[in-house]
Amino acid sequence: MVVQLFPLWAVLLSFCAYLIPDLFVSFKLSIVPLLMVIMLSMGLTLQLDDFKKVFVNRKAVMVGVILQFLVMPISAYCIATVMGFSLELTIGMLLVGSVAGGTASNVMCYLAKGDVALSVSMTAISTLTGVILTPLLVSAFIGQSVNVPTYTMFISLLKIVLIPVAVGVLANTFLNRYVRKINGILPYVSMFTIVFIIAIVVALSADNLSTLGVSVMFAVMLHNGIGLMLGYWVTFALGFDDKTCRTIAFEVGLQNSGLASALAIKFFTPMSALPGSIFSIWHNISGSLLAGYWSRREKKV
Numbered sequence: 518m519v520v521q522l523f524p525l526w527a528v529l530l531s532f533c534a535y536l537i538p539d540l541f542v543s544f545k546l547s548i549v550p551l552l553m554v555i556m557l558s559m560g561l562t563l564q565l566d567d568f569k570k571v572f573v574n575r576k577a578v579m580v581g582v583i584l585q586f587l588v589m590p591i592s593a594y595c596i597a598t599v600m601g602f603s604l605e606l607t608i609g610m611l612l613v614g615s616v617a618g619g620t621a622s623n624v625m626c627y628l629a630k631g632d633v634a635l636s637v638s639m640t641a642i643s644t645l646t647g648v649i650l651t652p653l654l655v656s657a658f659i660g661q662s663v664n665v666p667t668y669t670m671f672i673s674l675l676k677i678v679l680i681p682v683a684v685g686v687l688a689n690t691f692l693n694r695y696v697r698k699i700n701g702i703l704p705y706v707s708m709f710t711i712v713f714i715i716a717i718v719v720a721l722s723a724d725n726l727s728t729l730g731v732s733v734m735f736a737v738m739l740h741n742g743i744g745l746m747l748g749y750w751v752t753f754a755l756g757f758d759d760k761t762c763r764t765i766a767f768e769v770g771l772q773n774s775g776l777a778s779a780l781a782i783k784f785f786t787p788m789s790a791l792p793g794s795i796f797s798i799w800h801n802i803s804g805s806l807l808a809g810y811w812s813r814r815e816k817k818v
Contacts, residue, residue: 527712527798534716534723541720545782548717549673551710552779553681556644558707559620560685561696563641574635577757581639581765582646584748588769589614590654592743596736604662606729608655608785609792610736612777615654617647617678619774620707621801622767628808631764639768644682647773648674651780666784673783678776711775711797718778718794721787729791737795741803744770763811771800 534541593614597607618640626636652670659665689696719726748769752762778793 526708527715527801530712530716531719531794531798534720535726538720538723541717544713544717545721548714548779548782549677551714552775553677555620555707555710555775556678556681557685558703558710559640559644560682561689561703562620562700563637563682563686564690564693565686566690568638568641574632574638574761577632577635577752577761577765578639578642580752580755580757581635581748581768582643584751584765584769585618585639585643586615586646586650586654588747588751589740589744589772590658593740594658596740600732600736602732602736603788604659605786605788606733606792608659608663609777609781609789610740611655611658612651612780612789613737613772613774613792613796614740615647615651616773616777616780617643617651618768619771619800621804622771624704625767625771625804625808626764628805629763629767629811630760631767631811632760633764635761636764636768639765641682643768644678644773648679670780670784673780677779714775714778715794715797718782718787718790721782722791722794725788725791729788730795733791734795734799737792737799738803741770741796741800744772745803745807746770766807767804771804772796774800 590611591614593610594607597610602610620640623633623636623640627633648671651674652665652667655670656665656667660667745766748766749762752765753759757765774793774796776793778790778797781787781790781793
């Protein structure tokens with residue numbers, strides 16, 4: 518129940534950060550280490566066998582990953598351009614669109630009675646693929662307008678994402694009996710860590726929220742909606758069953774926006790982290806609502 522109320526905790530702490538930013542601003546340098554904790558927690562829920570499942574559902578995984586890194590960055594750039602966003606906000610939107618799917622997709626998939634094994638496989642593969650594609654996509658879209666530290670970003674993603682996930686996977690594979698003892702607290706660790714990261718980003722962006730908050734919120738809702746919609750209907754048009762379509766919809770529409778915010782803070786500006794922090798809150802709300810709808814529809818059938 519505590520984890521399912523993630524959006525509420527995120528909103529409450531973000532509101533606190535907005536009102537009293539000084540409480541959180543000093544934790545700016547903690548964002549990357551905190552994100553590594555989340556990635557380690559994710560790795561501890563995976564085993565090497567999870568990657569073997571990729572070959573069982575290879576067509577679905579391939580389609581999902583292609584949609585993930587095609588639909589989300591293109592729609593992010595188009596939305597930012599149409600809405601006339603500044604370069605900083607465009608970077609933020611692109612970062613959200615170019616990172617891998619978030620672990621929230623696994624939870625929503627479970628609640629929506631989707632294919633959880635496929636969801637976990639896709640999250641793992643997109644996370645590893647994103648280490649290479651995220652900096653390349655950002656550079657491809659805005660490399661002409663701003664200096665994108667592609668190589669440095671790639672190295673950071675190795676440290677922030679790949680190494681913690683790999684350590685977690687190896688620990689869960691070879692030391693599973695010990696890891697099982699802490700499995701119950703991992704969702705809470707991930708949730709409270711991401712909520713704290715969102716609060717830090719909100720505090721750093723407090724001055725801009727009052728003037729840009731509504732427009733960025735609308736852009737984020739539209740971006741998330743496009744991902745969920747195309748993730749479902751494109752796979753439906755390709756002939757996948759409803760369970761797979763739901764799973765891929767969540768994988769495409771729900772992003773690792775905490776990572777996007779961390780990259781924005783590290784390589785660009787606090788304003789560039791604004792779309793990621795708002796996306797972190799919104800995609801959990803929209804994902805929960807959609808999962809609830811699909812779950813109820815499944816029961817009726």
